[in-house]
Amino acid sequence: MSENSTIAINQGVQNVSKLSVLEICAGAGGQALGLFNAGFESLLAVELDETAAQTLRQNSNGKVVVGDVADPKVWSPSEFEGVDLFAGGVPCPPFSIAGKQLGSSDERDLFAWAVEQVAVIKPRALLLENVRGLSAPRFSGYRQRVLDRLTQLGYVADWRLLYAADFGVPQLRPRFVLVALHPEDAAYFRWPEPQEREVTVGSSLRDLMGANGWPHLDDWVKLANGIGPTLVGGSKKHGGADLGPTRAKRAWEALGVDGKGVANExxxxxxxxPSEKLPRLTIPMVARIQGWKDEYAWEFAGRKTSQYRQIGNAFPPPVAEAVGRSIRAALNHEGIPHEIPELSADVHDPVYRALANTDGFVKMARLIATLDELNHASVERRLAVLAQDFVLEEKSTSTGTAYRLGAFKGFTGQSDHSRNNYMENFRHRVS
Incomplete structure (x- = not known):
């Protein structure tokens, strides 16, 4: 679907050969902007929140639709078969360390659903990003299922934990990123390398913090000589225009910032x-901390709390651009190809793999024998974790308990799944 196009974002117009991208859970456009800068043209962006969608509309010429991305009445994935890149920042709360980490039991979880759409859309590449919590041992079986499903569909997939601070963003912000490509393209994929120079909060915000002639600016810049903690955008149900939970506010305080709210100027x-009263960040400052540059001239729709939430929940544009450039290079077969195992991920959950590779029951003794690095207690712990995301059947035998991996509990598009009722009744709570 690659073609020559003229794409306008704000005041800039670029005449370049663009690759096509379909984006879900697009938010306010952090990922869209980064991918545009990496050479991708948006065919469609799907977003649940009307205000975030308005931000997208007023900053780009791409088509934007509003609604539940899993609702077939909102859009049709099959219409985008063969798109170059299928990308999205699916909801984070199911995996967030700050939440209950319900995973597939959380009605907001769309990660497995997004992976399932690969079978319909058949993109050349897939890019999904989420919070660091998804990389935790709690979700090892979930991650393994994702990798195995993509392998079934003919893709080579890999996860990588990327830190925004490594890409010129004055904020730690770790993101767990999944990239999948066909083998012939995967041979050319390499994860982006971190930049050598760190950007601090003080150096990044100096001009904005001093815009009204604050005489103590230099002292504040010295105090803010570090990388900021991860911005927390919050949700419609929880969180407002402040910089996150107590621990985050303390970290901001150490950098000379009052994180209890967002200032108007x-x-x-x-x-x-600042030794008497710490300044608060403004919306433009928060956007700068998240990686938006002045030259983007990006305007956020809505009131202050909504704008902050849009920015705080975004994928930083420089990180999206770096990953997008790596994907573009792979799709264009740039550089020297490498062996596919370099991209293939390690096994995340050997217990899941052992159970998934058989149709029958597997005895505990066999699991321990197969996985000789694990003992009885560690296998039981992994089985308990798996049971949170999968139906785990048990059968007593004369030589002990045997186990069989049943259905995945998560939403992959089932018409009878509990998520459908939740979205029908509580859509206003989801963000």
Missing amino acids: APGKDAPH
Whole structure:
């Protein structure tokens, strides 16, 4: 689906050969902007929140639709078969360390559903990003199922934990990123390398914090000489225009920032010294911390709390651009190809793999024998974790308990899944 196009974002117009991208859970456009800068043209962006969708509309010429991405009345995945890149930042709460980490039991979980759409859309590449929590041992079986499903569909997939601070963003912000490509393209894929220079909060915000002539700017910049903690956008149900939970606020305080709220403007000429009263960030400052640059001229729709939430939940544009450039290079077969195992991920959950590779019951003794690095207690712990995301059948035998891996509990598009009722009744709570 590659073609020559003229794409306009804000005031800039680029005449380049673009690859096509279909984006789900697009938010306010952090990923869309980064992928555009990496050479991708948006065919469609799907977003649940109307205000975030308005932000997308007023900053780009791409088509934007509003609604539940899994609702067939909103859009039809089959219409985009063969797109170059299928990308999305599916909801984070199911995996967030700050939440209950319900995974597939959380009605907001769309990760498995997104992977299932690969069978319909058949993209050349897949890019999905989420919070660091998805990389935890709690979700080892979930991750293994994702990799195995993509292998069934003919893709080579890999996960990587990327830190925004490694790509010129003055914020730690770890993101767990999944990339999958066909073998012939995967041989050319390499994860982007971190930049050598770190950007601090003080150096990044100096011009914005001093815009109103604050006389103590230099002292504040020295105090803010570090990388900020991860911005927390919150949700419609929880969180407002502040910089996150107590631990995050303390980290911001150590950098000279009052994280209890977001200011309407930078401190003025009469504002006290930061040793007396710490300044708060403004919306433009928060956007800068998240990786939006002035030259993007990106305008956020809605009121302050909504704008903050859109920015705080976004995939930083520089990180999306770096990953997008690596994917584009792979699809164009740039560089020297490498052996596919370099991209193939290690086995995330050997217990899941052992159970998934057989149709019958597997005895505990066999699991321990097959996985000689695990003992009885460790196998039982892994089985208990698996049972949170899969139906785990048990059968007593004369020589002990045997197990069989049943159905995945998560939503993959089933018409009778509990997520459908949840979205029908509580859609206003989801963000």
